[in-house]
Amino acid sequence: MGLRSFFLLGFQFFLHLLRRIFFLYRPGGVARFLENYREDHLFPFEVSDRELLPLWQRCTACGLCEAVCPLKEGSPIEQGRLSYLVLASSLWRDTSIRRWAAKDAEILASCSDCDRCEQICPERIPLRALARLVGSPPPAVGGQSLSEG
Amino acid sequence: MRVVVIGSGVAGTMAALAARKTGAEVIAVAGRPGASAQWSGVVELFGPSNEPPPIENLLGRSRQPEAHRPPGIAPGDRFERLMDRRRFHPYARVGLGFEAVAGHFQEALELADLEIVASLSPACLANAHGLLRLADGCASSLRPGLLPLAGSTRDLTVWGFSHYPAFDPEVVANQLQHQGLAAEARWIDLPDAPLCQSVATAATVLEGMAADRLEEIGRSIAEGTGERVALVPPILGRTMRSHRSIRDGLTQKGERADLAELASVHNSLHGFRLIWELQAALEAAGVAVRQASVQAFSANDRRIASVTLDSGERLTGDAFVLATGRAMAGGFQRSEPFTETLFGLPLYLDGMPLDPLQRDSATLVSRSLVDDHPLFRVGVGVNQRLQPLDVDLGVAFDNLFSAGGLLAGTHFALDGSAFGVALVTGLLAGRTAVEAEVTPWV
Numbered sequence A: 001m002g003l004r005s006f007f008l009l010g011f012q013f014f015l016h017l018l019r020r021i022f023f024l025y026r027p028g029g030v031a032r033f034l035e036n037y038r039e040d041h042l043f044p045f046e047v048s049d050r051e052l053l054p055l056w057q058r059c060t061a062c063g064l065c066e067a068v069c070p071l072k073e074g075s076p077i078e079q080g081r082l083s084y085l086v087l088a089s090s091l092w093r094d095t096s097i098r099r100w101a102a103k104d105a106e107i108l109a110s111c112s113d114c115d116r117c118e119q120i121c122p123e124r125i126p127l128r129a130l131a132r133l134v135g136s137p138p139p140a141v142g143g144q145s146l147s148e149g
Numbered sequence B: 001m002r003v004v005v006i007g008s009g010v011a012g013t014m015a016a017l018a019a020r021k022t023g024a025e026v027i028a029v030a031g032r033p034g035a036s037a038q039w040s041g042v043v044e045l046f047g048p049s050n051e052p053p054p055i056e057n058l059l060g061r062s063r064q065p066e067a068h069r070p071p072g073i074a075p076g077d078r079f080e081r082l083m084d085r086r087r088f089h090p091y092a093r094v095g096l097g098f099e100a101v102a103g104h105f106q107e108a109l110e111l112a113d114l115e116i117v118a119s120l121s122p123a124c125l126a127n128a129h130g131l132l133r134l135a136d137g138c139a140s141s142l143r144p145g146l147l148p149l150a151g152s153t154r155d156l157t158v159w160g161f162s163h164y165p166a167f168d169p170e171v172v173a174n175q176l177q178h179q180g181l182a183a184e185a186r187w188i189d190l191p192d193a194p195l196c197q198s199v200a201t202a203a204t205v206l207e208g209m210a211a212d213r214l215e216e217i218g219r220s221i222a223e224g225t226g227e228r229v230a231l232v233p234p235i236l237g238r239t240m241r242s243h244r245s246i247r248d249g250l251t252q253k254g255e256r257a258d259l260a261e262l263a264s265v266h267n268s269l270h271g272f273r274l275i276w277e278l279q280a281a282l283e284a285a286g287v288a289v290r291q292a293s294v295q296a297f298s299a300n301d302r303r304i305a306s307v308t309l310d311s312g313e314r315l316t317g318d319a320f321v322l323a324t325g326r327a328m329a330g331g332f333q334r335s336e337p338f339t340e341t342l343f344g345l346p347l348y349l350d351g352m353p354l355d356p357l358q359r360d361s362a363t364l365v366s367r368s369l370v371d372d373h374p375l376f377r378v379g380v381g382v383n384q385r386l387q388p389l390d391v392d393l394g395v396a397f398d399n400l401f402s403a404g405g406l407l408a409g410t411h412f413a414l415d416g417s418a419f420g421v422a423l424v425t426g427l428l429a430g431r432t433a434v435e436a437e438v439t440p441w442v
């Protein structure tokens, strides 16, 4: 049994070498990522974003950030939707719903940078960086943009 | 005599106020909000009844299709059961009996002058899912909604606000009917208000309303409610001040309709109001507050000499109170080393210290969500005087005291005593910290 496995493994390695030699592998990188994951609305992160990701995911949905934000005072209709809570607590459990937060990100563009939300967050989540990421245009690589589709 | 209190949730604030009352100079280091900011408005003091499991209530889904009002077990009996089940409960560590806990609770409420009331007879309260929770007390905005466990209760009208559709009065009224209460549902229509998805936003809409508009809404509520009790979602204002003015508007300063907010389920304005109240209490008592976090300490010969803040300031003191809450607030580490964060104190489980290298938080949870996870009763072990213990079961530092959620021995959600522990041990730690200097402990 064990011997057969080794044979198979050896055969795979042989195929791998052949492919390497004859350049049979398709080009990888962002283009291939886009091809594979576009449907899922996943998007490639910058290295710095990837470092922030685990911090954003710590949100316990306590709602304190929203309760202190002065942006909502005298709120017009759209401002009623402003929600760091949604951004931080649900978005980063499932990055595919990023576009749902687009409206929130728009409102957050008028953020006065008062820092109250980050000051009160028990989990020390860098919320303004999160808003900037969501508000920034999705990465367009090789002529493809992730925003449509 | 100078006492430095680290953390100013419910426990830290009580400790600071109690120490200050004796005339000591007190400095409170207030970090970010912790569990106290998430308090759902119900004071749990003497322990739970055994059914229905409160954790399921907290999660908002009772497994029993026909849930009933919690059985009317007398608070004293609940307390006995809790002490039987949790031999290392902080109340037991300090040696408090039922009467003592009740007495200290009253004392704490008076000392801090919080908008919290004790329930005079065994009672329960409905939360925003319509599930009933035992309540030994509650935020004053919930008071008219206290339902006695014995005898008949008043009929209820649950009101929803159209701008906050996440709260559905029909669902809540249905749930209450399941539990044997007479409840009906009504809506307040606010056609020009923006739709809100969070409690905080829903509250800002009410905060921005003119007084006569509130009056008008109050009139409809009073007419629709009649002799019943009006229950509304917990969205009446983000601060105590705005809450009062909204409430005054709706009830015409208490003239109209008995109006109560429900206990909150997740993200809670009751907790949000509470943390500002605590801060105000500290200021009123003349406690110096530093908005900072403690990063390091220095000690010589089992006595803490000073702590250093992230602002760089060094605070010396004669006694120190550690009230930094559970892992969420930063009191202990979630991962390696699995110890208390600031002083590296060992964490205790059921009377024994855990080896930080052998155990971490992941090994102390079980598969099922609603289990009695050992992780939730892990914490700092203390002696009778609330002094944290070292690995050898001896006192770690002679002038360090601890209180609140950080203490080992009780499950903050299942045991129905979390708020009580924070209030009572906070009060005692503040007091003992001062006494310890006067009469050294032998």
Ligand SMILES: Cc1cc2nc3c(=O)[nH]c(=O)nc-3n(C[C@H](O)[C@H](O)[C@H](O)COP(=O)(O)OP(=O)(O)OC[C@H]3O[C@@H](n4cnc5c(N)ncnc54)[C@H](O)[C@@H]3O)c2cc1C
Pocket: B006, B007, B008, B009, B010, B011, B012, B029, B030, B031, B032, B033, B034, B035, B036, B037, B038, B039, B040, B041, B042, B043, B044, B045, B292, B293, B294, B295, B323, B324, B325, B326, B329, B330, B331, B342, B403, B404, B405, B406, B412, B416, B417, B418, B419, B420, B422
């Ligand atoms: C969602 C939720 C709902 C709850 N609902 C109820 C309820 O309905 N009824 C009930 O009885 N109990 C309830 N509880 C439990 C109760 O709220 C807590 O047990 C209690 O508030 C704990 O108070 P505490 O002061 O010990 O801790 P916390 O309120 O967590 O305070 C600890 C403080 O210490 C600070 N701190 C930590 N590290 C440092 C440092 N290095 N330097 C300076 N400061 C520091 C933190 O910033 C924090 O402010 C609930 C808890 C939660 C999480």
Ligand code: SF4
Pocket: A068, A069, A070, A071, A108, A111, A112, A113, A114, A115, A116, A117, A118, A128
């Ligand atoms: S920094 Fe911006 S989003 Fe945060 S509280 Fe201030 S205005 Fe609101």
Ligand code: SF4
Pocket: A058, A059, A060, A061, A062, A063, A064, A065, A066, A084, A085, A088, A089, A120, A121, A122, A123, A124, A125, A127
């Ligand atoms: S304050 Fe922080 S933890 Fe709380 S909801 Fe906002 S982002 Fe999440």
